[in-house]
Amino acid sequence: MAVTKGHGNPRWTRDEVILALELYQSCHGQIPGPADDRVRKLSEELRSFPHHAQAARQPSFRNPDGVAFKLQNLRAVHIGVGLNNTSKTDREVWSEFGLDPQLTSELAGVIRHSLEVVDLLPNFDDEEVFAEGKAATMVHIRRERSAKLRKELIASRLKVGELSCDLCKTDGSNVDLKIRESMFECHHVVPLSVTGEIKTKVKDVALLCASCHRLLHRAMVTSKRWFTVEEAKKCFFS
Numbered sequence: 001m002a003v004t005k006g007h008g009n010p011r012w013t014r015d016e017v018i019l020a021l022e023l024y025q026s027c028h029g030q031i032p033g034p035a036d037d038r039v040r041k042l043s044e045e046l047r048s049f050p051h052h053a054q055a056a057r058q059p060s061f062r063n064p065d066g067v068a069f070k071l072q073n074l075r076a077v078h079i080g081v082g083l084n085n086t087s088k089t090d091r092e093v094w095s096e097f098g099l100d101p102q103l104t105s106e107l108a109g110v111i112r113h114s115l116e117v118v119d120l121l122p123n124f125d126d127e128e129v130f131a132e133g134k135a136a137t138m139v140h141i142r143r144e145r146s147a148k149l150r151k152e153l154i155a156s157r158l159k160v161g162e163l164s165c166d167l168c169k170t171d172g173s174n175v176d177l178k179i180r181e182s183m184f185e186c187h188h189v190v191p192l193s194v195t196g197e198i199k200t201k202v203k204d205v206a207l208l209c210a211s212c213h214r215l216l217h218r219a220m221v222t223s224k225r226w227f228t229v230e231e232a233k234k235c236f237f238s
């Protein structure tokens with residue numbers, strides 16, 4: 001068995017484990033070794049990912065031995081034997097997608113697509129990562145932080161009335177009008193798994209107060225699923 005322990009490589013991220021899981025599922029129990037083309041291809045792909053600082057990339061970083069070892073880890077989680085080398089991320093990803101190759105392959109597509117359109121933000125807290133992984137979460141955040149989009153949304157809402165949060169309905173009427181609009185943020189309502197459309201339109205965003213936006217993101221992180229604004233209202237607000 002390939003061994004990579006002791007090289008001090010950075011831990012595998014959720015995105016990386018999801019891609020390894022996709023390969024594991026396609027092997028139907030026949031785990032390939034480091035010389036296998038599919039393993040070499042995934043190794044090359046992972047070595048080109050922006051998830052880790054360049055300095056962390058030693059020659060052993062995500063090399064074919066490391067990828068083959070990760071496939072063995074996933075097998076250990078699958079069969080419940082030899083779990084000592086497995087990580088929390090291995091076990092989490094397995095429990096969420098292990099028995100659903102179709103969902104895994106959709107997520108792998110979302111991750112690859114997201115990496116094409118976004119640079120990962122440095123110092124992004126892993127506790128803010130949605131089920132779809134870090135790259136796709138960045139796409140969501142980058143889309144909704146667009147100043148232009150926010151201006152357009154606010155202007156379109158002001159045309160038909162006062163600003164108010166789509167979730168808690170707060171309108172900030174107790175706050176001075178000069179600074180009131182700073183309470184509100186855009187939240188992109190199209191699920192991350194919808195990757196076709198990159199240009200965000202006003203109809204694709206909800207207007208939320210900063211507090212509700214934070215709560216909705218946290219709900220999606222902890223529940224590991226997507227919530228619409230309506231669902232979040234029912235599940236988390238009484």
Ligand SMILES: [Zn+2]
Pocket residue numbers: 165166167168169170208209210211212213
């Ligand atoms: Zn609110």
Ligand SMILES: [Zn+2]
Pocket residue numbers: 140144186187188213217
């Ligand atoms: Zn959001």
